[in-house]
Amino acid sequence: xxxxxxxxxxVCHLRHSAVHARGIIGSNSRAELGLGAGTGLVRLRLDFxxxxxxxxxxxxxxxxxxxxxxxxxxxxxxxxxxLNGTWKDDGALFWPLFDACRSGIDDNYPVWAFDAYSDVKxxxxx
Numbered sequence: 001x002x003x004x005x006x007x008x009x010x011v012c013h014l015r016h017s018a019v020h021a022r023g024i025i026g027s028n029s030r031a032e033l034g035l036g037a038g039t040g041l042v043r044l045r046l047d048f049x050x051x052x053x054x055x056x057x058x059x060x061x062x063x064x065x066x067x068x069x070x071x072x073x074x075x076x077x078x079x080x081x082x083l084n085g086t087w088k089d090d091g092a093l094f095w096p097l098f099d100a101c102r103s104g105i106d107d108n109y110p111v112w113a114f115d116a117y118s119d120v121k122x123x124x125x126x
Contacts, residue, residue, distance in 0.1 A: 004065070013033055069101065075124070
């Protein structure tokens with residue numbers, strides 16, 4: 001999550017330069033971006049490659065946040081004994097959270113709530 005937020009911070013500095021500074025990367029933004037605080041003008045060059053990179057950063061942030069919030073909620077539910085370790089009892093609570101946080105295009109996470117529940121159960125040992 002930290003890496004995703006740091007990358008998004010870069011996007012925010014670029015957006016600020018594009019929108020509020022007419023494409024000029026100011027000295028504060030240059031310093032924050034690690035470009036040095038020189039005196040010459042540094043102009044932001046928007047092209048398709050940069051837009052793809054920005055979209056990738058935003059997508060990574062959303063995916064990271066979804067995974068983080070899913071894990072946080074499950075951890076809290078386990079701590080409060082809202083989940084007891086059986087799908088029959090826990091499925092009605094688990095399924096909507098899984099459905100809200102899962103991605104329909106990511107192949108790296110279970111498609112079915114029961115499979116995700118089994119993974120969570122194994123990791124958290126409840």
